[in-house]
Amino acid sequence: MRVPQMLPWVGDEEYQALRSCFEEAWITEGPKSDEFLRRLLELTGSRYGVFAPNGTLALYLALKAVGIGPGDEVLVPDTTFVASANAVEMVGATPVFVEVKRGCFHIDIASCERFCGPCTRAVMPVHLWGTAVEMDDVTAFAKQRDLVVVEDAAQALDVRYRGKHAGSFGQVSAFSFFADKTITTAEGGMVVTDDEQTYRRLLFLRNQGRLNRGSFVHPEVGYNFRITDMQAAVGLVQLGKLDEIKRRKARILEWYKNGLDGLPQVEFFRPPLRAEWIPFRMPLLCENAFDLMDHLKRHEVEPRSWFFPLHAQPGFVQLTRKQLSGAVPEDTFANAIYAYDHGVCLPTFPQLSKAQVDHVCKTIRAYYDAA
Numbered sequence: 001m002r003v004p005q006m007l008p009w010v011g012d013e014e015y016q017a018l019r020s021c022f023e024e025a026w027i028t029e030g031p032k033s034d035e036f037l038r039r040l041l042e043l044t045g046s047r048y049g050v051f052a053p054n055g056t057l058a059l060y061l062a063l064k065a066v067g068i069g070p071g072d073e074v075l076v077p078d079t080t081f082v083a084s085a086n087a088v089e090m091v092g093a094t095p096v097f098v099e100v101k102r103g104c105f106h107i108d109i110a111s112c113e114r115f116c117g118p119c120t121r122a123v124m125p126v127h128l129w130g131t132a133v134e135m136d137d138v139t140a141f142a143k144q145r146d147l148v149v150v151e152d153a154a155q156a157l158d159v160r161y162r163g164k165h166a167g168s169f170g171q172v173s174a175f176s177f178f179a180d181k182t183i184t185t186a187e188g189g190m191v192v193t194d195d196e197q198t199y200r201r202l203l204f205l206r207n208q209g210r211l212n213r214g215s216f217v218h219p220e221v222g223y224n225f226r227i228t229d230m231q232a233a234v235g236l237v238q239l240g241k242l243d244e245i246k247r248r249k250a251r252i253l254e255w256y257k258n259g260l261d262g263l264p265q266v267e268f269f270r271p272p273l274r275a276e277w278i279p280f281r282m283p284l285l286c287e288n289a290f291d292l293m294d295h296l297k298r299h300e301v302e303p304r305s306w307f308f309p310l311h312a313q314p315g316f317v318q319l320t321r322k323q324l325s326g327a328v329p330e331d332t333f334a335n336a337i338y339a340y341d342h343g344v345c346l347p348t349f350p351q352l353s354k355a356q357v358d359h360v361c362k363t364i365r366a367y368y369d370a371a
């Protein structure tokens with residue numbers, strides 16, 4: 001039985017929605033995008049929003065809109081998808097990696113304190129694994145140090161911390177609608193903010209430095225960050241399926257918990273207490289993680305590791321050495337390293353069947369039984 005890591009849940013409804021774009025002959029950003037944005041802001045509770053071609057460019061746009069640039073440093077958790085740091089590099093600023101907390105593996109404020117310096121301008125909490133960061137700590141730290149909070153909420157649509165939506169705590173935040181995110185438009189991203197000035201900057205930056213499309217007088221320098229109405233049409237259908245997606249992912253989590261119950265070698269990811277969780281992949285911490293993943297692959301299950309610590313990424317390791325003046329002390333990123341060494345992501349997409357989850361659990365049990 002083949003169990004892929006991920007399959008986007010798209011079908012006939014999305015296809016019909018695409019068709020309507022062609023029938024109405026409106027394919028670029030237009031009425032469907034307006035409607036999709038309105039619905040998304042209703043969901044997230046943010047005042048303003050703009051689309052971006054993908055989550056990485058949404059983060060870039062967010063950082064740029066709040067004036068982060070050359071000479072600035074941004075605190076980025078060591079455990080996250082590399083795009084969080086790449087967006088910082090893209091605006092010409094420098095990512096400074098900080099340790100993550102054991103348990104949720106989200107940004108650690110004690111480590112932020114340690115790495116915060118005279119050039120630090122912003123902190124980027126990443127709402128990793130489809131849950132939310134304990135934002136009270138981040139907000140208090142940022143306030144005390146006078147830092148801008150830029151949230152990476154790529155994985156956190158419809159996820160709240162203490163009843164408030166992820167991405168609505170900081171000055172500006174980014175979401176992604178990539179194929180493996182909670183809802184997808186194939187590619188796509190969104191930036192949200194409650195701050196009117198930031199919103200104006202976003203509008204200028206994404207529309208060639210002007211507010212209106214038809215004019216060729218451009219008060220500022222800007223770029224093109226449009227999406228298409230074809231993506232928005234798909235997004236609207238996906239939003240309609242969001243409750244069902246949540247329901248199915250919750251059910252899959254229960255299947256895994258029952259199927260792996262009592263295995264001492266396997267630990268489930270634990271979201272922060274007051275945060276909601278819509279599993280993005282199914283993160284576990286396992287003994288012999290890499291050997292287990294090889295075993296799963298031999299049984300047609302496609303696992304994923306957790307994210308490789310950013311401080312040690314080939315593209316960033318020189319920077320880390322420079323920041324820490326030489327060798328990186330072994331305990332500096334102990335939790336991020338632990339997460340990578342033990343992390344295994346199991347499949348959790350809405351169409352995944354009980355039989356497939358049973359196969360995955362049986363395969364894992366067989367592996368540890370034989371060890």
Ligand SMILES: *Cc1c(COP(=O)(O)O)cnc(C)c1O
Pocket residue numbers: 054055056057080081083084126128152154155176177178187188189
């Ligand atoms: C997916 C993701 C991104 C980037 O989004 P893209 O749409 O793939 O560019 C950034 N950060 C995190 C945490 C993500 O999961």
